[in-house]
Amino acid sequence: xxxxxxxxxxxxxxxxxxxxxxxxxxxxxxxxxxxxxxxxxxxxxxxxxxxxxxxxxxxxxxxxxxxxxxxxxxxxxxxxxxxxxxxxxxxxxxxxxxxxxxxxxxxxxxxxxxxxxxxxxxxxxxxxxxxxxxxxxxxxxxxxxxxxxxxxxxxxxxxxxxxxxxxxxxxxxxxxxxxxxxxxxxxxxxxxxxxxx
Numbered sequence: 001x002x003x004x005x006x007x008x009x010x011x012x013x014x015x016x017x018x019x020x021x022x023x024x025x026x027x028x029x030x031x032x033x034x035x036x037x038x039x040x041x042x043x044x045x046x047x048x049x050x051x052x053x054x055x056x057x058x059x060x061x062x063x064x065x066x067x068x069x070x071x072x073x074x075x076x077x078x079x080x081x082x083x084x085x086x087x088x089x090x091x092x093x094x095x096x097x098x099x100x101x102x103x104x105x106x107x108x109x110x111x112x113x114x115x116x117x118x119x120x121x122x123x124x125x126x127x128x129x130x131x132x133x134x135x136x137x138x139x140x141x142x143x144x145x146x147x148x149x150x151x152x153x154x155x156x157x158x159x160x161x162x163x164x165x166x167x168x169x170x171x172x173x174x175x176x177x178x179x180x181x182x183x184x185x186x187x188x189x190x191x192x193x194x195x196x197x
Contacts, residue, residue: 012128012136016191019113019127020104021070027103028059028069031096036087049083058084063093067100106192110179117177120168130175133185137175140188149185151176 010018032039032055039052048054057078062085064072078084116127137146151159151167158178159165167176177185186192 012132013189015128023104023109027100049080049087054078054080054084057081058088063097067097110182114177114179114182120164120171133175148181149175
């Protein structure tokens with residue numbers, strides 16, 4: 001089912017981790033662009049093991065499981081994997097993952113999650129299951145905090161910059177998060193660490 005493919009049938013923590021996959025892939029893609037000049041040239045100008053798809057396989061084979069990337073089995077089956085790994089040279093996997101994390105935008109992730117959760121289309125394909133979110137908040141946050149996952153006219157200013165800025169009548173009893181409340185949930189779920197100013 002779609003829920004199985006997108007981790008929507010999983011725990012909230014697993015859904016949040018899955019929501020990061022595209023950001024991780026984008027960070028890795030930028031790393032490949034910076035480090036492997038010419039990797040997008042066609043096969044007449046660049047040997048296969050130096051082209052982006054095979055370099056990507058080499059990186060995914062190296063850090064995919066630990067970094068939470070999709071396609072690890074396919075990467076290991078890449079017929080140019082050995083040559084592509086040689087093209088990478090010596091790579092410190094922990095340092096690479098740290099660099100990739102630094103290249104990811106927390107703001108972009110939070111905005112994507114808010115857009116996903118607050119999507120008002122009834123049949124939307126979601127990364128985050130709203131009923132799972134509600135159950136997690138009930139189990140892990142105080143009663144007042146649990147109430148804050150819903151839209152409240154008294155907090156309308158928290159939603160003013162968002163699109164949509166309020167739920168439809170049909171979705172008024174569904175979670176509708178402000179960025180502030182989502183960040184609190186992410187901190188509680190240990191997906192973000194609050195940095196003291």
